[in-house]
Amino acid sequence: MTLKKHTDNARAFTFRHEFETVDHANVTSTAILGYMVGTYEQPTIDITISKNEANNAYTMLIDYVSDSNLSEPFNRVCDSFEGYSKGCSEA
Structure with a gap:
């Protein structure tokens, strides 16, 4: 498997997603970090999670560098954990 390298045309992007817990x-x-480490030779990513008091949720903000917008794969990762908080609260 060959890891991707950033070209000279790489740009900064921001991705945001809300979570219940x-x-x-x-x-x-952690899954998104794993995606980036497994995809890029030198991943450039910063993830911040903060509490949004207004709607009692948590906001994950991802700043990253890539040649293309990674919102689609990031949304797929987020969607794959959709039932995570529900499954944890039922245990």
Whole structure:
């Protein structure tokens, strides 16, 4: 497997997603970090999780550098953990 390299045309992007629990946000951010490490030779990514008091949710904000917008794969990762917080609360 060959890891991708950034070209000279790489740009900065921001991705945002809301979660019900901080655990859900942390698990998903770890999965996204894994995606980036497994995809890029030198991933450039910064993830911040903060509490949004207005709607009692947690916001994951991802700043990253890529040649293309990665919202689609990031949304797929987020969607794959959709039932995470529900499954944890039922245990």
